[in-house]
Structures are given as C-alpha cells and as structure tokens.
Amino acid sequence: MKLSYQSRITASAVLMLVVVLLIMASLWFPRTDRTVKVMDLLFVLDITQSMDVEDVDLNGQQVSRITWAKEYTKQVLQQLPCGSHVGLAAFSESRSLVLINPVEICESYNDLSQMLAKIDGSMAWALSSEVSKAVFGAINQAKLMDPSPDVVFITDGHEAPPLHAELYPKYKKKLGDVSGIFVGVGGEKLLPIPKHDFDGTRNGFWEENDVMHEDVYASLRSDQSTRGQRPRTEHLSSQKVGHIQGLADMLNFEVVTSPTKASTVLNTLQQKVKTRDQVVSYNWAPWFASIALILLVLLYFPLRFFRD
Numbered sequence: 001m002k003l004s005y006q007s008r009i010t011a012s013a014v015l016m017l018v019v020v021l022l023i024m025a026s027l028w029f030p031r032t033d034r035t036v037k038v039m040d041l042l043f044v045l046d047i048t049q050s051m052d053v054e055d056v057d058l059n060g061q062q063v064s065r066i067t068w069a070k071e072y073t074k075q076v077l078q079q080l081p082c083g084s085h086v087g088l089a090a091f092s093e094s095r096s097l098v099l100i101n102p103v104e105i106c107e108s109y110n111d112l113s114q115m116l117a118k119i120d121g122s123m124a125w126a127l128s129s130e131v132s133k134a135v136f137g138a139i140n141q142a143k144l145m146d147p148s149p150d151v152v153f154i155t156d157g158h159e160a161p162p163l164h165a166e167l168y169p170k171y172k173k174k175l176g177d178v179s180g181i182f183v184g185v186g187g188e189k190l191l192p193i194p195k196h197d198f199d200g201t202r203n204g205f206w207e208e209n210d211v212m213h214e215d216v217y218a219s220l221r222s223d224q225s226t227r228g229q230r231p232r233t234e235h236l237s238s239q240k241v242g243h244i245q246g247l248a249d250m251l252n253f254e255v256v257t258s259p260t261k262a263s264t265v266l267n268t269l270q271q272k273v274k275t276r277d278q279v280v281s282y283n284w285a286p287w288f289a290s291i292a293l294i295l296l297v298l299l300y301f302p303l304r305f306f307r308d
Contacts (some may be wrong), residue, residue, distance in 0.1 A: 015299045019292045026288035031281040038083040038278040039269060040102055040147050043076075044138045045069050046155035046185075047090045048129035049206070050237040052194040053156075055187035056258070065185045069154045070116055072183070074257050075262035077113070082106035083278035088115055089141075089147060093126035094133035100139055102149050121196060129160040131168040132247055139171070139251070142178045150273035151180030151253075152265070157240030161212040171251060179273050182248050183265060184257040186239030193237050206235040288290075 051066040058068050077086060085102035128234055135153055142149050163169070192205035213232045241257060248255045254272045256265055 012299060015295050019299075022288045022292035022295070026285040026292070027290065029284050031283050033279050034282045035277050035279050036081045036083055037270075037275040038081055038085075039273055039275055040085045040149040041080075041273070042087040042089060042098070042102060042138065042142050042145075042149040042151050043073050044089040044091050044096050044130075044134070044151060044153045044155075045073065045119055046094050046131070046134075046153075047124050048121060048158070048160070049121060049124070049127065049196060050129060050156055050158040050160070050193050051185075052121055052196070053186065053237050054060050054187060055189065055190050055191055055238075059191075063270055066120060069183075069185055070119060072185075072259070072262065072265075073152075073154065074113060074116055076265050077109065077116075079262050079266055080105050081280075083280045085147075085149065085173070086112060087145075087287050088112065088119070089138060089142060090119055090122035090123055091131075091134040091138070091153075091155070094130035094137070095130050096134045096138035096141065102145060127160075127307075129158055131155055131157055131159050131243070132163070135247055135251070136169070136289050139175065139180075143176050147276075148178050150178060150269070152183060152269070153180065153253075154183040154185060155244070156186035156237065157184060157244040157247075159240070160234060160235050160244065162234060164215040164227075167215070168246075175251065177274060178251065179252065181254040181256055181265065181268055181272060182244045183259065184239050184241055184244050184255060186237070186258075187200055188238055190233055190236035190238045193235060201298070208232055208235050211235045 007036050045066070046069070047200050051069070052064050054062050054064045056063060056065055056068040058071055080086065082105060084105045086105050087098060087102035088100045089096045089098045091097075099119070100112065103111070105112070111238060135151075138151050138153060143150055195203050195210075197203050211234045213234045239258070241255075244257075245255055247253070256268050259265055
C-alpha cells in the first residue's frame with residue numbers, strides 16, 4: 001500500500017493536530033481520583049558479613065547477597081502502587097534498626113532509593129548474626145507504628161553463633177495484625193565468608209578457628225558425649241532455607257526463596273499481608289505524552305509501509 005503525496009500531507013497534518021491536542025491534554029487534563037489497594041511495609045535487610053558472599057546472579061553477573069537484596073528491594077518498590085507506605089531497616093547482631101519510618105512510596109521514592117543505596121555491611125555494629133531475635137525485634141517495632149506495617153525480611157538465614165536445637169528462640173508475644181514474608185537469598189553451596197575491618201575494608205576470609213561452631217552456653221548443659229560432633233562449617237555460608245522456613249512457620253509468615261522477578265514477592269504480599277483502600281489522584285499526563293511521542297516517531301520516521 002502506497003499513499004499519494006497529497007494523502008501523506010493530509011495524514012501528517014492530522015497527526016500533528018492529534019499530537020498538539022495530546023500535549024495540551026497532558027498539560028491541562030485534570031487528575032482523577034482512583035481507589036487502589038495499597039500496603040504498608042517495612043523492608044528489613046540483613047547486613048551481616050555472610051551477606052557479602054558473592055553467590056547470586058544479577059543481570060548475568062555474580063554479586064554479593066547484599067547487592068542483590070538492595071537491587072531486588074528497589075525493583076519491588078518501583079512496582080508498588082502510589083499510596084503504599086514503605087519503611088527501611090537494617091539487621092545486624094540481634095537488632096533490626098529502623099532507618100526510615102514508613103513513608104508514601106511515590107512522594108518519597110527518591111529518599112527511599114538514596115537510603116537503600118547507602119545500606120551495606122559497613123553499617124553493622126556487631127559481628128554476630130542472630131536472625132531469629134532480629135525478626136522478633138522487627139515485628140515489635142512494626143507493632144509500635146500506626147498503621148502497623150507488615151514485614152519483608154531479606155536474609156540468608158545464617159545464625160552466628162549457631163542455635164542450640166533444644167533452646168530455640170520463641171516469639172512469646174502476640175503477633176497482632178503484623179504479618180509478613182521472608183525473602184531468602186544465597187546459593188546452596190557453602191562458601192567462605194569475607195572478613196572486614198571496622199572501616200569496612202575487606203581483609204581475607206573467616207577461617208575455621210575464627211568463629212564459634214556451637215552454642216557453647218547451651219552445649220555445656222547438654223550431653224557431653226555429643227559435643228564436637230557438629231560439623232565445623234560455621235565459617236562457611238549458604239542460604240539456610242530450613243531455618244528460614246522454621247521461623248516462617250512459627251510466625252505464620254510466607255517464604256519466597258531466591259526470587260528472580262519483583263512480581264514474585266508482590267504476588268505473595270498481595271495474598272498474605274493486609275491491604276487497605278486508598279484514594280489516589282491519578283495523573284494522566286504520562287499516557288498522553290507517551291502517545292504523542294509515538295505519533296511523532298511515526299510521523300518523522302515512517303514505516304516502509306507508507307513510503308514510496
């Protein structure tokens with residue numbers, strides 16, 4: 001199909017008129033109110049040293065677990081609807097330290113993304129990694145907020161020092177309306193854990209004799225004949241899927257293991273955590289401007305279909 005010269009001139013004029021109308025609409029078309037389902041979330045990122053193990057894939061490259069956790073969190077934030085409130089926290093030792101209280105995602109996205117970029121292992125205030133206690137602490141802090149956010153806890157599940165099977169930590173309070181999910185990160189293979197100085201400089205790897213391989217306090221009160229039988233692999237790390245699942249069962253959380261798409265966590269959140277209706281003022285300008293841009297591309301770079 002070929003258009004005559006006159007037909008092309010007419011089509012170009014019509015397209016330019018439509019483009020002008022679309023640009024005017026993007027500038028002056030009023031916002032409209034929409035009711036959307038939103039969530040209130042507190043993202044807690046594990047910043048202990050096992051998260052520096054480089055055994056996860058990100059865009060075809062092997063990166064550290066904490067690098068993956070930050071990028072994945074950013075992708076999830078980008079897909080949350082406006083009106084959702086998100087807070088950020090970091091976990092080290094046995095505490096989850098809130099860095100930003102939940103704020104509206106669209107208005108505060110720049111602040112959230114900048115804080116997320118600064119989260120790393122150099123912020124850690126201790127070398128231990130008591131995941132279970134940190135989760136309990138995150139829940140307690142979420143219960144103090146209004147409205148109470150649900151918890152997204154991103155970790156490899158590595159407890160250091162290890163837990164004693166008979167003295168497993170229990171959450172003794174009521175969960176209230178706080179729920180959440182665990183996002184597991186890390187590979188299945190045990191790998192050396194990078195060691196860092198207090199200023200964050202990498203200084204080799206943790207060796208077998210550098211770490212505790214058993215909960216000494218608990219083991220001294222158990223059968224002495226079983227001592228020394230535990231594998232001495234606590235200086236190595238992999239994703240502790242069983243431990244994460246055990247915590248999830250205790251707290252009635254869901255578990256998402258090594259997700260590759262942000263939608264995986266979003267779908268799980270939508271099915272698990274509480275949502276609320278939020279009226280948002282919807283801006284149609286991006287749609288009008290995008291259509292205008294497409295028409296301009298067609299006008300100045302026409303397809304072969306319309307060429308002589």
